[in-house]
Amino acid sequence: MKSSLFVTRPLPEPVLEAARAAYKVTVRESNAPMTPADCAEALRGHDAILPTLRDQFTAEAFAGEGLRCRLLANFGVGYNHIDVEAARAAGVAVTNTPGAVTDATADIALTLILMTARRAGEGERMLRAGRWEGWHPTQLLGRHVTGSRLGVIGMGRIGKAIAKRCHFGFDMEVVFYNRSEVRDPGMPAHQLGSIEEVMGVSDVVVVAVPATPQTHHLIDAGAFAAMKPTGLFINIARGDIVDEAALIAALQSGRIAGAGLDVYEFEPDVPEALRAMENVTLLPHLGTAALNVRTEMGLMAVENLLAHARGEELPNRVG
Numbered sequence: 001m002k003s004s005l006f007v008t009r010p011l012p013e014p015v016l017e018a019a020r021a022a023y024k025v026t027v028r029e030s031n032a033p034m035t036p037a038d039c040a041e042a043l044r045g046h047d048a049i050l051p052t053l054r055d056q057f058t059a060e061a062f063a064g065e066g067l068r069c070r071l072l073a074n075f076g077v078g079y080n081h082i083d084v085e086a087a088r089a090a091g092v093a094v095t096n097t098p099g100a101v102t103d104a105t106a107d108i109a110l111t112l113i114l115m116t117a118r119r120a121g122e123g124e125r126m127l128r129a130g131r132w133e134g135w136h137p138t139q140l141l142g143r144h145v146t147g148s149r150l151g152v153i154g155m156g157r158i159g160k161a162i163a164k165r166c167h168f169g170f171d172m173e174v175v176f177y178n179r180s181e182v183r184d185p186g187m188p189a190h191q192l193g194s195i196e197e198v199m200g201v202s203d204v205v206v207v208a209v210p211a212t213p214q215t216h217h218l219i220d221a222g223a224f225a226a227m228k229p230t231g232l233f234i235n236i237a238r239g240d241i242v243d244e245a246a247l248i249a250a251l252q253s254g255r256i257a258g259a260g261l262d263v264y265e266f267e268p269d270v271p272e273a274l275r276a277m278e279n280v281t282l283l284p285h286l287g288t289a290a291l292n293v294r295t296e297m298g299l300m301a302v303e304n305l306l307a308h309a310r311g312e313e314l315p316n317r318v319g
């Protein structure tokens with residue numbers, strides 16, 4: 001008899017089809033995040049689960065008797081919604097989908113950089129509102145990205161893919177901060193000793209670290225104070241890495257020139273203060289939102305599920 005797999009959101013059909021090779025698949029027909037109580041029930045009702053971000057696999061969900069699930073094959077590289085320690089203690093393995101998300105997320109970072117620097121959102125809003133009166137030499141003057149300096153906080157897969165695009169595509173000099181030494185950043189780039197140093201010398205700063213207890217509010221008021229007043233701040237990683245109130249204060253006071261955000265501290269709540277500022281580009285967590293990318297992410301999660309069903313080593317184990 002096939003093992004039981006619970007998929008917490010509707011996913012592209014090829015992903016479900018691939019999972020059916022080894023599992024009896026139940027798909028939850030809702031896009032609302034799973035509460036800890038929903039997660040606790042799923043952990044007791046199924047042999048494996050394919051969850052995604054915002055599903056709250058907290059310590060509370062793993063606590064107590066009767067756990068049947070042995071694998072959480074997460075859909076996505078970021079797994080900060082799963083208490084990996086609690087999962088491990090309960091005998092539940094956790095996997096993720098590194099690599100499948102890298103290029104698409106780097107592309108969204110470039111979208112944010114260019115839109116923010118060149119005031120594209122502001123221009124589009126003006127045009128759609130019927131306020132455009134035609135080209136003139138001093139209209140909507142933005143910042144020229146080509147040849148400026150990029151600072152990356154977190155030079156992993158996505159950080160490197162962003163830096164590569166900026167260096168080879170836009171002739172940008174690259175500096176970065178990473179907690180460990182990065183020997184091969186993939187292009188000429190200087191690793192600096194602190195976040196403040198990187199933020200202080202960069203024209204554009206991009207955050208690409210994972211959300212962990214160590215990175216909560218890693219970017220705070222002190223980090224924003226180090227930035228150039230002409231600097232642009234971009235976050236494609238996770239919202240709670242940034243002290244959002246400090247970001248708002250830095251933007252409102254003119255301490256920094258603009259921001260481009262794909263993620264928010266209390267997602268999907270986006271503060272009115274951010275929505276009111278023309279110099280801020282706001283995207284709804286679009287990093288991997290392309291059908292082939294979401295399919296690839298799903299198939300990578302399924303590879304882990306199939307390996308688990310065959311009793312093999314899990315290719316993308318994180319816990």
Ligand SMILES: NC(=O)c1ccc[n+]([C@@H]2O[C@H](COP(=O)([O-])OP(=O)(O)OC[C@H]3O[C@@H](n4cnc5c(N)ncnc54)[C@H](O)[C@@H]3O)[C@@H](O)[C@H]2O)c1
Nearest residue numbers: 078101105154155156157158178179209210236237287288
């Ligand atoms: N917006 C989106 O849709 C989207 C899509 C994909 C990934 N993400 C986020 O991007 C994150 C990064 O993904 P990745 O594949 O590049 O991960 P990765 O593990 O390849 O890279 C993370 C880098 O950050 C560094 N790092 C970790 N903790 C640090 C710290 N405390 N200080 C400094 N550096 C630190 C690591 O050494 C590593 O080089 C994911 O964890 C996820 O949360 C967002």
Ligand SMILES: O=C(O)[C@H](O)CO
Nearest residue numbers: 076077078101287288
């Ligand atoms: O962590 C990830 O992979 C993304 O945020 C999902 O798109």
